[in-house]
Amino acid sequence: MVDFFELNNLLDKILVIEPLGYLDMIKLEKNAKAILTDSGGVQKEAFWLKVPCITLREETEWVETVELGWNKLVGDDKERILSAVRDLKFGKDVDFNKEFSANKMARIIAEFLM
Numbered sequence: 001m002v003d004f005f006e007l008n009n010l011l012d013k014i015l016v017i018e019p020l021g022y023l024d025m026i027k028l029e030k031n032a033k034a035i036l037t038d039s040g041g042v043q044k045e046a047f048w049l050k051v052p053c054i055t056l057r058e059e060t061e062w063v064e065t066v067e068l069g070w071n072k073l074v075g076d077d078k079e080r081i082l083s084a085v086r087d088l089k090f091g092k093d094v095d096f097n098k099e100f101s102a103n104k105m106a107r108i109i110a111e112f113l114m
Helices: 008-013 021-032 040-049 063-067 078-086 101-114
Strands: 033-035 054-056 071-073
Touching: 021 040, 033 040, 040 054, 040 063, 040 071, 054 078, 063 071
Parallel strands: 033 054, 054 071
Antiparallel strands: none
C-alpha cells in the first residue's frame, strides 16, 4: 500500500505502533494535529475531540462532521489526501451541550415520529 501510493518519503514522519486499548487510542486522538481514518467511530471521536479528520472514504454516516467542517471525505485518491493534509482546517465551533443534548435529541426524535 505504501509503495502503491508512493508514500515511502513520509515514513520517517510516521510512527507505526502496536494496537492500543480504547482509552490509549482516545488519548492519541485528543493530542493529534489531525486524524486520517476510514473508521466511522474514529471520525466521530475526532469530531467530539475537535480534531480535524480526513476520511479515506467517499461517504460517511456522520454527515454532521462534514457539514460542520471537522471532517473531509477524500476517498483513496492520493492528490485529494495530500491536498487535505496541506489545507488542514478546523471546523466550526460546536457547543456540544447545546447541539447534542439529550433534550434536543428527544425533541428531534419525537418530531420525526409524529
